[in-house]
Amino acid sequence: MKLQIDSVSKVYRGQAALSQIDVTFSKGVHSLLGPNGSGKSTLMRIMAGMLKPSSGRVLLDGEDIVQMGERYRDILGYLPQSFGLYKNFTAERFLLYISALKGLDKALAAERIEEALHAVHLQDARHRKIRTFSGGMKQRLGIAQALLNDPQILILDEPTAGLDPQERIRFRNLISRMALDRIVILSTHILSDVEFVSQRIVLIRAGRLLAEGTAEGLRKxxxxxxxxxxxxxxxxxxxxxxxxxxxxxxxxxxxxxxxxxxxxxxxxxxxxxxxxxxxxxxxxxxxxxxxxxxxxxxx
Known part of the structure; x- marks a missing residue:
């Protein structure tokens, strides 16, 4: 399975947010690295099908994801940098709601919710209302919702923001296990996370692809x-x-x-x-x- 970014550009009000990005992702963990405003989130939204490029396209095994439509969304998990939570919902009710939006039947949803809550260590907080959650717990709930449909492509924008060191280690271990048979693309400013989990690092600056390589190659x-x-x-x-x-x-x-x-x-x-x-x-x-x-x- 390959996700190909083919000459993707994005222009807002005459300003280029992305310029001719060409990069291909295969199974494993890939990290987007760059300063704030470099275009990482814009690129991730385009890969997630949430935003249309001004030019270029995104292909999954040669097929345009726009043409794939629902078939692409069925295999996609996405955690945006900012995501909405219903603060009066419990964690379990929120995940049930997201499962319904993703078209999971009740039996499968119950199974996937159980797996997701355990994966992010929120099983004991399933009946707590989200308004009582810490920032790290909310972030873990965001990761859980991205996992509900057992995605083959997982796109995570700043997934470790707000997590304490122990939570970040758990997250890195989870992502490493998941990436054995799927594509995981994440952005983060925490370089230790990048170094521990990434098979490939993509550097982006001012909307342009600067370089790509392994951590060892970039150090060399x-x-x-x-x-x-x-x-x-x-x-x-x-x-x-x-x-x-x-x-x-x-x-x-x-x-x-x-x-x-x-x-x-x-x-x-x-x-x-x-x-x-x-x-x-x-x-x-x-x-x-x-x-x-x-x-x-x-x-």
Missing amino acids: QMRGKVWTLTCSQAEAPLHLERFPVRSVSHTETGVELRVVADNQPAPGAKPAAPTLEDMYLYYFGEGAVGDEVSFHRTV
Whole structure:
């Protein structure tokens, strides 16, 4: 099974939100990574069939999802970044309502609701009204509703927002299990989630596809671009103005900076092993120096 984004663009009021996006997703976990306003949510809404592209199309195994209509929606699970909840409903009643909207019969709905509640660890809160839920519990309920129809394509926009560390670990384990036989596409700003679960990472900036690759491949592309530099207290502000700096540590010998730069930022700076956080700062941070020319698109 392959979901192909074929030359998709989206224009709002003369402004391009997406420009000629071409990428293909197969079974496994794929993460969309980019700053706020980069076009990730717009792309996810188009993939979910909630928004029509200005040009281009989305194909599932060669068939346009618009033409597929209900057949596509039957195999899709979608969690938008913002979703509505009926606060006076219990969790179970809300999921029953969503099951009805998805066309599940009562017997199957009861079975799927039980599975979904256990998957997100809300089985003990099934009879509580949603208005009493914490932000993390509401987010888990949103994930549960996306799972009800046992989707073959699961699109999750910021699914770990509001989850505590333990909940995020459970979510990562759940997604890893599900992705063995289906397509999972998610966006998140939490790089540890991206690194732990993603087989493929897609970088988007200003509505354009910047690069795609594995976490290891993206880290390799950063070799020679990450440095540790020890300087005096007086010199530190100058380096902070000149380069993207990921961290500042005060030591007995001065100030140690972790700098992201194409070339050695100052005499004595030493190369450091790159991480995904370094990569994010390089391409998306304030004063970012990375561009499409300096990055191989697929790594």
